[in-house]
Amino acid sequence: xxxxxQTPKFxxxxxxxxxxxxxxxxxxxxxxxxxxxxxxxGLKLIYYSVGAGxxxxxxxxxxxxxxxxxxxxxxxxxxxxxPSQTSVYFCASSLLTSGGIxxxxxxxxxxxLTVL
Amino acid sequence: xxxxEQHPSTLSVQEGDSAVIKCTYSDSASNYFPxxxxxxxxxxxxxxxIRSNVGEKKDQRIAVTLNKTAKHFSLHITETQPEDSAVYFxxxxxxxxxxxxxxxxxxxx
Numbered sequence: 335x336x337x338x339x340q341t342p343k344f345x346x347x348x349x350x351x352x353x354x355x356x357x358x359x360x361x362x363x364x365x366x367x368x369x370x371x372x373x374x375x376g377l378k379l380i381y382y383s384v385g386a387g388x389x390x391x392x393x394x395x396x397x398x399x400x401x402x403x404x405x406x407x408x409x410x411x412x413x414x415x416x417p418s419q420t421s422v423y424f425c426a427s428s429l430l431t432s433g434g435i436x437x438x439x440x441x442x443x444x445x446x447l448t449v450l
Numbered sequence: 451x452x453x454x455e456q457h458p459s460t461l462s463v464q465e466g467d468s469a470v471i472k473c474t475y476s477d478s479a480s481n482y483f484p485x486x487x488x489x490x491x492x493x494x495x496x497x498x499x500i501r502s503n504v505g506e507k508k509d510q511r512i513a514v515t516l517n518k519t520a521k522h523f524s525l526h527i528t529e530t531q532p533e534d535s536a537v538y539f540x541x542x543x544x545x546x547x548x549x550x551x552x553x554x555x556x557x558x559x
Contacts, residue, residue, distance in 0.1 A: 367547070376539065376551045377494070392546075424493060428547075436482035436543040441493040 335360050340425050340442035347415040347449045355410040355445050357425030365428045366408040367439065368392075368400065370421040377424065383408055384430070415449045422446050452477040454542050456550030463530050464558050471553045473540035474522040482543040483516060483523050488552075489536045497538075498525070530557045 341356045359366065364385045369377040369392075379392030383402040397419060399411040408427075412419060426439040453476040463469050475483075481502040486494035500507045500514045500523065507514050511530075516523040527534055535557045540550040 377549045379546070379548075382546065434481070436547070438484055438496040438499060439486075439494075439547065441495070443493055 337361065338425055338427055338440050338442035340423075340445050342445060343443065344446045345448070347412075347447065349415060349417065349449060351415050352411070352413050353415070355412070355423055355425075355447075357408045357410065357442060358406050359408075359425075359427040359440070360406065361427060361429070361440065362405060363427035363429045363440075364405070365430050366402065367426045367428075368398070368408070368410045369424045369426065370394065370419075371424060371444075372421050380410065380423075412447075417449050420447060420449045452480060452542055452544065452546065452548040454540060454548045454550045456540050456553060458553060459551065460554045460556070462556045462558060465530060465532060467530055469525075469527045469530055469534070469555055469557075471525045471538055471540070471555075472522060473524070473542075473550050474520075475542040475548075476521065477542065477544055478518075478521065479544045480542040483514070484541050484543070485514060485525050486539045486541065486549075487536045488539065494539060527555075530555075532557050532559050 338359045367382045368380040378394045381400040383389045389400050423445045425442040428439040429437045456473045484499035487497045488494040500516050511528045513526040537552045537554050539552050
């Protein structure tokens with residue numbers, strides 16, 4: 335299993351440009367998440383999904399959009415990039431089993447994004 | 451919503467000493483408490499977790515304790531080694547996962 339994969343690894347954007355960060359998992363996990371991590375800081379939840387077709391906002395959703403058309407893929411869209419979106423973006427997935435039993439999150443390798 | 455506080459933010463210990471990191475949470479419905487280790491430039495990885503029906507769990511040099519009444523849980527690392535140097539995050543899960551702000555652990559050889 336590849337686990338959680340993310341592309342690209344690095345990207346530089348100009349202010350106002352748009353891009354999509356790709357995330358895929360091959361573990362058949364129902365839950366998927368997008369986090370951003372600013373230098374020296376913790377993980378902030380942007381969006382999450384509990385299954386295909388269902389997404390919900392985290393604590394910092396402004397400036398981002400997501401979709402979940404399949405179990406495997408959870409792309410994050412940045413519209414009109416701003417310098418404040420310079421960060422490392424981590425995608426993660428986990429399996430919530432019946433009865434509401436959480437399990438560990440598996441993280442992708444991250445995408446380092448710089449907006450100039 | 452859930453609020454997770456983590457202390458200390460930085461911790462320096464001599465090699466061989468023990469390290470303790472503490473977290474508190476606010477939502478009594480949280481039932482899963484993982485700890486992640488993040489080395490510089492790498493992704494977070496699970497090192498140990500505990501569920502709400504267990505009070506303590508140990509895995510070699512790492513242990514976690516949970517006090518549901520007080521709503522706090524702690525990570526204990528014994529016989530610390532230089533490779534334990536990293537940032538450690540606690541988290542509490544119910545309908546969503548909420549992470550603590552992280553503790554930067556430095557083990558001095």
